[in-house]
Amino acid sequence: ADIEAGKAKAAVCAACHGVDGRAQIPHYPHLAGQNAAYLLKQMSAFKEGSRQEPLMAPFMAMLTEADMENLAAYYASLK
Amino acid sequence: ADIEAGKAKAAVCAACHGVDGRAQIPHYPHLAGQNAAYLLKQMSAFKEGSRQEPLMAPFMAMLTEADMENLAAYYASLK
Numbered sequence: 001a002d003i004e005a006g007k008a009k010a011a012v013c014a015a016c017h018g019v020d021g022r023a024q025i026p027h028y029p030h031l032a033g034q035n036a037a038y039l040l041k042q043m044s045a046f047k048e049g050s051r052q053e054p055l056m057a058p059f060m061a062m063l064t065e066a067d068m069e070n071l072a073a074y075y076a077s078l079k
Numbered sequence: 080a081d082i083e084a085g086k087a088k089a090a091v092c093a094a095c096h097g098v099d100g101r102a103q104i105p106h107y108p109h110l111a112g113q114n115a116a117y118l119l120k121q122m123s124a125f126k127e128g129s130r131q132e133p134l135m136a137p138f139m140a141m142l143t144e145a146d147m148e149n150l151a152a153y154y155a156s157l158k
Contacts, residue, residue, distance in 0.1 A: 026116035037105035051130060 001036070006074025009067050012059060021078045032078035039072035080115070085153025088146055091138060100157045111157035118151035 013031070017023050021032030031039065045051035047060035047068075063071070089100075092110070096102050100111030110118065124130035126139035126147075142150070 023114060023117075026114050027120050028114065029117045030113055034109055035102060035105050035107065038102070038108045041106050 001069040001073035003070070003074045003077050005067075006070035006072070009063070009071055010074055013071070016055075017075075021075050031075040034075055036072040036076035039075055040068055043068040043072065080148040080152035082149070082153045082156050084146075085149030085151070088142070088150055089153055092150070095134075096154075100154050110154040113154055115151040115155035118154055119147055122147040122150065 016025060016028050017031050021034075022030050042051060043060055043063070046053050046056040047063070049057065060068075095104060095107050096110050100113075101109050121130060122139055122142070125132050125135040126142070128136065139147075
Protein backbone atom coordinates (compact mmCIF):
# COMPACT_ATOMS: atom_id res chain seq x y z
CA ALA A 1 0.00 0.00 0.00
CA ASP A 2 1.12 3.52 -0.80
CA ILE A 3 0.71 5.90 2.14
CA GLU A 4 1.38 9.04 0.08
CA ALA A 5 -1.25 8.06 -2.48
CA GLY A 6 -3.65 7.43 0.39
CA LYS A 7 -2.95 10.86 1.81
CA ALA A 8 -3.80 12.43 -1.55
CA LYS A 9 -7.11 10.55 -1.69
CA ALA A 10 -7.91 11.48 1.91
CA ALA A 11 -8.67 15.12 1.13
CA VAL A 12 -12.35 14.28 0.73
CA CYS A 13 -12.45 12.22 3.93
CA ALA A 14 -11.03 15.11 5.96
CA ALA A 15 -14.31 17.02 5.82
CA CYS A 16 -15.83 14.63 8.37
CA HIS A 17 -12.90 12.63 9.73
CA GLY A 18 -10.55 15.57 10.28
CA VAL A 19 -7.40 16.64 8.45
CA ASP A 20 -5.35 14.54 10.87
CA GLY A 21 -7.85 11.68 11.07
CA ARG A 22 -9.34 13.04 14.29
CA ALA A 23 -13.05 13.65 13.74
CA GLN A 24 -14.37 16.87 15.22
CA ILE A 25 -17.95 15.63 14.90
CA PRO A 26 -18.68 13.41 17.93
CA HIS A 27 -20.71 10.72 16.18
CA TYR A 28 -18.07 10.22 13.49
CA PRO A 29 -15.05 8.03 14.20
CA HIS A 30 -11.45 9.01 14.52
CA LEU A 31 -9.41 7.11 11.94
CA ALA A 32 -5.89 8.06 12.98
CA GLY A 33 -3.92 5.05 14.16
CA GLN A 34 -6.76 2.62 13.53
CA ASN A 35 -5.85 -0.88 12.36
CA ALA A 36 -5.41 -0.84 8.57
CA ALA A 37 -7.06 -4.24 8.12
CA TYR A 38 -10.12 -3.01 10.02
CA LEU A 39 -10.32 0.19 7.97
CA LEU A 40 -10.09 -1.74 4.72
CA LYS A 41 -12.74 -4.22 5.86
CA GLN A 42 -15.15 -1.41 6.71
CA MET A 43 -14.53 0.52 3.47
CA SER A 44 -15.24 -2.68 1.53
CA ALA A 45 -18.39 -3.26 3.60
CA PHE A 46 -19.64 0.27 2.89
CA LYS A 47 -18.94 -0.22 -0.80
CA GLU A 48 -20.67 -3.61 -0.99
CA GLY A 49 -23.52 -2.48 1.23
CA SER A 50 -22.99 -5.10 3.91
CA ARG A 51 -22.43 -2.18 6.29
CA GLN A 52 -25.21 0.26 5.51
CA GLU A 53 -24.12 3.86 5.79
CA PRO A 54 -25.78 6.18 3.27
CA LEU A 55 -23.18 8.88 3.85
CA MET A 56 -20.24 6.59 3.15
CA ALA A 57 -21.45 4.52 0.20
CA PRO A 58 -21.16 7.25 -2.47
CA PHE A 59 -17.58 8.03 -1.46
CA MET A 60 -16.60 4.37 -1.55
CA ALA A 61 -18.12 4.00 -5.01
CA MET A 62 -15.39 6.32 -6.32
CA LEU A 63 -12.57 4.19 -4.91
CA THR A 64 -10.72 1.22 -6.32
CA GLU A 65 -9.47 -1.60 -4.11
CA ALA A 66 -5.97 -0.08 -4.34
CA ASP A 67 -7.33 3.32 -3.29
CA MET A 68 -8.92 1.74 -0.22
CA GLU A 69 -5.72 -0.09 0.66
CA ASN A 70 -3.77 3.16 0.35
CA LEU A 71 -6.29 5.07 2.47
CA ALA A 72 -6.22 2.38 5.15
CA ALA A 73 -2.42 2.47 5.23
CA TYR A 74 -2.43 6.26 5.42
CA TYR A 75 -4.86 6.52 8.33
CA ALA A 76 -3.20 3.66 10.19
CA SER A 77 0.10 5.54 9.90
CA LEU A 78 -1.23 8.64 11.68
CA LYS A 79 -0.97 9.03 15.45
CA ALA B 80 -21.97 8.16 32.07
CA ASP B 81 -19.89 6.25 34.64
CA ILE B 82 -16.37 5.50 33.42
CA GLU B 83 -15.59 3.11 36.28
CA ALA B 84 -18.74 1.11 35.64
CA GLY B 85 -17.79 0.99 31.97
CA LYS B 86 -14.35 -0.31 32.84
CA ALA B 87 -15.91 -3.12 34.87
CA LYS B 88 -18.13 -4.12 31.95
CA ALA B 89 -15.21 -3.95 29.51
CA ALA B 90 -13.58 -7.13 30.79
CA VAL B 91 -15.40 -9.14 28.13
CA CYS B 92 -14.54 -6.68 25.35
CA ALA B 93 -10.82 -6.92 26.17
CA ALA B 94 -10.54 -10.38 24.63
CA CYS B 95 -10.75 -8.88 21.14
CA HIS B 96 -10.33 -5.14 21.64
CA GLY B 97 -7.35 -5.33 24.04
CA VAL B 98 -7.08 -4.63 27.76
CA ASP B 99 -6.20 -1.03 26.95
CA GLY B 100 -8.63 -0.69 24.03
CA ARG B 101 -5.86 -1.42 21.52
CA ALA B 102 -6.86 -4.45 19.47
CA GLN B 103 -4.05 -6.91 18.80
CA ILE B 104 -6.09 -8.54 16.04
CA PRO B 105 -5.61 -6.48 12.85
CA HIS B 106 -9.15 -6.66 11.52
CA TYR B 107 -10.66 -5.57 14.86
CA PRO B 108 -10.78 -1.89 15.73
CA HIS B 109 -8.94 -0.06 18.42
CA LEU B 110 -11.45 1.60 20.76
CA ALA B 111 -9.12 3.67 22.94
CA GLY B 112 -9.73 7.39 22.52
CA GLN B 113 -12.55 6.89 20.01
CA ASN B 114 -15.42 9.37 20.09
CA ALA B 115 -17.95 8.27 22.73
CA ALA B 116 -20.94 9.26 20.61
CA TYR B 117 -19.63 7.13 17.74
CA LEU B 118 -19.02 4.14 20.01
CA LEU B 119 -22.52 4.39 21.47
CA LYS B 120 -24.07 4.69 18.01
CA GLN B 121 -22.27 1.56 16.81
CA MET B 122 -23.11 -0.48 19.92
CA SER B 123 -26.76 0.45 19.45
CA ALA B 124 -26.55 -0.48 15.76
CA PHE B 125 -25.06 -3.90 16.60
CA LYS B 126 -27.78 -4.46 19.18
CA GLU B 127 -30.62 -3.42 16.83
CA GLY B 128 -29.08 -5.23 13.88
CA SER B 129 -28.78 -2.17 11.65
CA ARG B 130 -25.04 -2.88 11.65
CA GLN B 131 -24.75 -6.59 11.06
CA GLU B 132 -21.89 -8.16 12.96
CA PRO B 133 -22.58 -11.68 14.17
CA LEU B 134 -19.69 -11.56 16.62
CA MET B 135 -20.89 -8.37 18.29
CA ALA B 136 -24.65 -8.87 18.49
CA PRO B 137 -24.65 -11.45 21.31
CA PHE B 138 -22.47 -9.23 23.50
CA MET B 139 -24.67 -6.22 22.92
CA ALA B 140 -27.75 -8.24 23.83
CA MET B 141 -26.40 -8.45 27.39
CA LEU B 142 -26.05 -4.67 27.75
CA THR B 143 -28.50 -2.02 28.85
CA GLU B 144 -28.46 1.47 27.36
CA ALA B 145 -26.68 2.68 30.51
CA ASP B 146 -24.07 -0.09 30.13
CA MET B 147 -23.38 1.04 26.58
CA GLU B 148 -23.09 4.69 27.62
CA ASN B 149 -20.64 3.69 30.36
CA LEU B 150 -18.58 1.55 27.98
CA ALA B 151 -18.45 4.35 25.42
CA ALA B 152 -17.30 6.81 28.07
CA TYR B 153 -14.68 4.37 29.34
CA TYR B 154 -13.13 3.67 25.94
CA ALA B 155 -13.26 7.33 24.93
CA SER B 156 -11.33 8.15 28.11
CA LEU B 157 -8.40 5.87 27.21
CA LYS B 158 -5.41 7.16 25.26
